[in-house]
Each structure stands twice: as C-alpha cells, then as structure tokens.
Amino acid sequence: MTRLLDRTFWGLTLGLFALLLLNFLLEEWMRSIGLQSLSRGCVAIGLLVLWRTGLVSFGHALFFGFGAYTVAMLQIIGINDIILLLIGGMATAGGLALVLGFLLRQYRAIFFALLNMAFSMILYGVLAKVESLGSTDGIGISQVTFFGFTASSEAYRPTLFVFAAIFAYIAAVGSHWYLKSTLGLMTMAVRENEIRVEYLGYSAEKAIHIKYVLSGVLAGVGGVIMALTVGHVDPDSMVYWTVSGDFVFITILAGTGNVGATFIGALVYELLRTYAFEFAPEIWQLILGGALLLIIMFLPDGLWSLRSEWRSRRALAAARSGKTEKGEAGQ
Amino acid sequence: MTHVLEVRDLQKSFGGVIAAHNINVTVDTGETIGIIGANGAGKTTFVNMVTGYLPPSGGTIEFLGGSVVGMHPREVTRLGLCRSFQVPQVFLSDSVFDNMIMAYGIAERTGLGLFTPIHTDERAARVDAQLKRYQIEDYRDAAASALPQGIRKLLDIAMATVRNPKLIMLDEPTSGISVEEKFGLMDIIMQALREEDTTVMFIEHDMEIVERFVDRVWAFYQGEIICDAPTAEAMMDEKVREFVIGQEYHPAHLEGSANA
Numbered sequence: 001m002t003r004l005l006d007r008t009f010w011g012l013t014l015g016l017f018a019l020l021l022l023n024f025l026l027e028e029w030m031r032s033i034g035l036q037s038l039s040r041g042c043v044a045i046g047l048l049v050l051w052r053t054g055l056v057s058f059g060h061a062l063f064f065g066f067g068a069y070t071v072a073m074l075q076i077i078g079i080n081d082i083i084l085l086l087i088g089g090m091a092t093a094g095g096l097a098l099v100l101g102f103l104l105r106q107y108r109a110i111f112f113a114l115l116n117m118a119f120s121m122i123l124y125g126v127l128a129k130v131e132s133l134g135s136t137d138g139i140g141i142s143q144v145t146f147f148g149f150t151a152s153s154e155a156y157r158p159t160l161f162v163f164a165a166i167f168a169y170i171a172a173v174g175s176h177w178y179l180k181s182t183l184g185l186m187t188m189a190v191r192e193n194e195i196r197v198e199y200l201g202y203s204a205e206k207a208i209h210i211k212y213v214l215s216g217v218l219a220g221v222g223g224v225i226m227a228l229t230v231g232h233v234d235p236d237s238m239v240y241w242t243v244s245g246d247f248v249f250i251t252i253l254a255g256t257g258n259v260g261a262t263f264i265g266a267l268v269y270e271l272l273r274t275y276a277f278e279f280a281p282e283i284w285q286l287i288l289g290g291a292l293l294l295i296i297m298f299l300p301d302g303l304w305s306l307r308s309e310w311r312s313r314r315a316l317a318a319a320r321s322g323k324t325e326k327g328e329a330g331q
Numbered sequence: 332m333t334h335v336l337e338v339r340d341l342q343k344s345f346g347g348v349i350a351a352h353n354i355n356v357t358v359d360t361g362e363t364i365g366i367i368g369a370n371g372a373g374k375t376t377f378v379n380m381v382t383g384y385l386p387p388s389g390g391t392i393e394f395l396g397g398s399v400v401g402m403h404p405r406e407v408t409r410l411g412l413c414r415s416f417q418v419p420q421v422f423l424s425d426s427v428f429d430n431m432i433m434a435y436g437i438a439e440r441t442g443l444g445l446f447t448p449i450h451t452d453e454r455a456a457r458v459d460a461q462l463k464r465y466q467i468e469d470y471r472d473a474a475a476s477a478l479p480q481g482i483r484k485l486l487d488i489a490m491a492t493v494r495n496p497k498l499i500m501l502d503e504p505t506s507g508i509s510v511e512e513k514f515g516l517m518d519i520i521m522q523a524l525r526e527e528d529t530t531v532m533f534i535e536h537d538m539e540i541v542e543r544f545v546d547r548v549w550a551f552y553q554g555e556i557i558c559d560a561p562t563a564e565a566m567m568d569e570k571v572r573e574f575v576i577g578q579e580y581h582p583a584h585l586e587g588s589a590n591a
Contacts, residue, residue, distance in 0.1 A: 004448075178446070180448055180449075181446045181447060181448060181449065182436040182437070182440060182446070182447065182448070182449040183440075183446060185433065185436070185449050186433070186436075186437065188422065188424070188425065188433070189422055189433050189437065192421075192422040192423055192424055192425070193420050193421065193422055193423075195416075195420050196420040196421065196422065196434075196490065197437060198403070198404045198405050198408075199382070199404050199405070199408055199413065199414060199420070199491065200405075200408065200434055200437040200438050200490070200493070200494075201405045201406075201408040201409045201437065201438055201440075201494065202405055202437045202440060203403070203405055
C-alpha cells in the first residue's frame, strides 16, 4: 500500500519502454502527435494535482507559455542544450507560480479559476506586444543539442521523442509519488476541510501554494516539450485562454484517478482533434464539444473510471462463478 | 506555578457589538472548566480568540507563560492548545481510519517528512490506539459522512487530540446528542483526556453535564464573565440563576438533600 514501486509505477515504466520501442516504428506524423500528447499530458498532471485539492485553473497556459517562451529566450542568448532549456523552463514557470501563488492561494473556486485566466491573458497581451519575441507572429525555435551532442537531421525527431518521453516519465512518477505522500494526500484534507487542517497545525494556504508551484513547474515542462516539438512559439498557440481550456478538457477526459490516465487522455484528445479537423474541418469544434459532453454525462470520472468499472465487473463475475477474489484482494 | 492559561482584560467588539468585555480568567493544570451562557453571550468568541481564530481588540492571552495573541490557529495548535468544534470538522469523504491517519500525518509533519508516505505501520498503530481510546474502533472503516452524530463528535475530538495537547477547548461536545447518550459520551471523552493529562475547558448548555464533570464554572453574559466559581457555588449564584440557567433549575446536590 505504501510501496513506492506500486502498480502505477510499473505501469508508467512499462509505458516508457513501450514508447521507446515504438519510436523506431512511428511515422513522423504519429511521433508528432505523441510529442504533443506528452507535452499536454505534463500540464494536465499539474491540473490533476490542483483538481484533487478542489481547485480548477482556467489559465495554466500561463505557465505552459512561460516554459515555451523561456526556450525561445534562452536560445536568443545562446543556450541551446535540451537539459538546460528544460531546467530553465521549469525554473521560470515554477518561479512565476511561486510569486503568483502568494496571491492565488487566498482564492478558491471560480475566483481561483478566473484569476489564473486573468494572469494568462495579461501574459498574452504582453507577448503580443514584445517585438523582440516576434509579437503576434511568434518566434522560431531552432534545433537543440542533447547533452552537447548534435543529432543528425534524420535522428533529430526520434531523439527529441526519447527525451520528451523520459521527461514526461519523470514528471509522472514524481507526481505520482508526491500524491501518495503526506503532503500530496493533504490535497484531500484541504478540499474537504481547511479549518480542520489549520487546527491540526498546518497552513492550508501553504499546502495550496506548494501544489500551485508544482503544477506550474509541470506546465513549464509541457511548454518546453511543445516549443521543441512545434519549433515555433507564438501567443495564440501557447498562451491564449483556449489553450488553457485544452488542458482542462484533457483533465476531464482522463479523470483524476491516476497520472498515467492523463497521458492516455492527452493522446485521445490529440487524436480526436486531429481527426475531427481532418474529416470535418467545418464542424470539428462540434465533435470535440460532443465528445466532452458524452464524457461528462457517461464517464464523469473520466477514462480512468473505465478501468475501475471493468475491475468491479470482473470481480462480480468472479464472485458469481464462485471463484475466490484473490486477485482483487490485494488492491 | 504558572497557569496553563491566563487571560487578562480581553476585549472584542464587532463594530458596535461588544462580544467580550474585561475578561480575566486563569486555568490551572488538571482543572476542568465549564463555560456556560446563553447563545450570543460570547462563549465561542472567547474560544475563537484563545485559539487564534479571531484577533482580540485588546488584552492579553498567555498559554503556558507565553503570549499567543496574534498567532494563527496552527501556531497555537502546535504549542499544545487544541480545540474541537460544535459542528464536527472532519474529512467527510474519507473513512474514519483515513481521517485519523491524515490527522496524525499532518500533526507529525517534519519538513521533508511531508514527502514521505502517510501510511506507516507505527502510525496505523497509533490510529488504532486512539480509536480504541475514544471507543469508535467499530467504525474504523466507515465513511465519516455516514457516522451517527455522537460518533462523529468523538472522531472530531479524537482528531483534535492527536498532538496530546496540554489544554483542549471543546465547543459544545454534547450538542445534537440525545439526552440518553450525553453522559456516556462525556464519560468516554473525559476518561480519554484524563489519560493524557489534558486540561479541559468545554462549552455546555446542559447543567446536569456541567455538575457532573466540571470543577469550575465560567458564566458568560453579554460578553462578560458574571461568575467564576466552583460548580456548586456557581449553580447557586443569583446572577447565574437569573441570566443563565434560570431560577427553576435545581442543582442535583440540593435535590438529593431535599428529597431526604
């Protein structure tokens, strides 16, 4: 129950190796979808961390965009290695979350959600005006080095995919462990009863602040991956409030039951959007909206609930056929 | 000897309403104080000020010789002054066990220790001991939202005492509990608290409970303490009878002699 190397850990590890193997087989367009899923998945994990505290952010494109633009700015000053860019993106997004957290931790519910959005719109407005960062046209991201090594042009995207998968893996496992820790489980306590948390001797606001910084860092990781994937950053595709909406969409789609499900949710979202746009360019928003509606109506706990559903059915079937439930007892 | 709690000239006003006026009281180790008074007399305001939830407008509050004025509830709690609530403050979506282990997890936090798993065998053993002490071990795996009121009250107090406080303030521990259950509930609470040498103050409306469990009574009336006396004396106090408990109330110790 308390082991760090639990089923989710092994599931994520298996997922990582599957991705690394798949990398040899994937067509470039599929790899691109994979990279974008990994990127948005990281941000959605950050939202999951907040969601479990009962907080929704409609503005996490703020940190996503901050991470992405950090890549552009670091490249301007000549820093071009993927590790340094990642650390830079995490630091700036996390630093921004740390500062804004002092204000945001005082707000809950719709105020929290919209205050995040307000900040993301301010960043959007600023970036749209800054000429040195290309204003509304954005700015290109050049190819990066990997620990100082330059990849050949055929090997560049596969290498990028390997690094992105490892980054996302570390983000997912770290978040999973965090959510199992005392501080991580305190999300539930804060959501349920802040007064009790306070009278147990801990500051509910501080707990929220820590979660907020963590979610900012995760969004920064997502932003860095996205900037390198797309090779271009601009305010509309990185910071605009609809980008924040995408992350909320993924979180609802995946459910908040498990960090692994978040990446599945991100992949499903990516496929849904790609195919909806390809086959029904006139009404693709209608398809996305319809999908969201169906999820909320029939799977309010997201895709992850399919698994628990399946397990309880299997348990029921096992019970009916008179078998022992050994397989389930360990859960 | 220093007092556990020493309050001097405590004042509180909300706009024009005076909720506390010149409150001067002390509490010694091992005492059991009963706080009585009508609704709006300032009882909960007093508890809120002492535990840091409300800042006083004036006066001093010293706990174990140190001032706690201006502290947050969490800081006061860490010093060993805890409270329970009239409406139990528990984590409703979780089981009794998970409520308790969360309480211990938060209370025993130490910096980076917050990043370690909450569930350890030693902690689970402490949870079970605490559940047993408050006689709610049968509800260990029940959801907190599905508990009977009395059990939820006990859970609230069990969570409030995970730090083994020096002083605990119980806000109406028997409100919402049926008359038949009240005494049994208070027996459990007081026995558990005495085991830990906790000094107790509680707000109570039922004078039979007060007479049975309390050494000393503070009677609140319109933000002031109109009587601070041993229980038997306070029950006979003219002002207390007029403003708080009513003339028709007959203390148990007198009733016994009248019948004889």
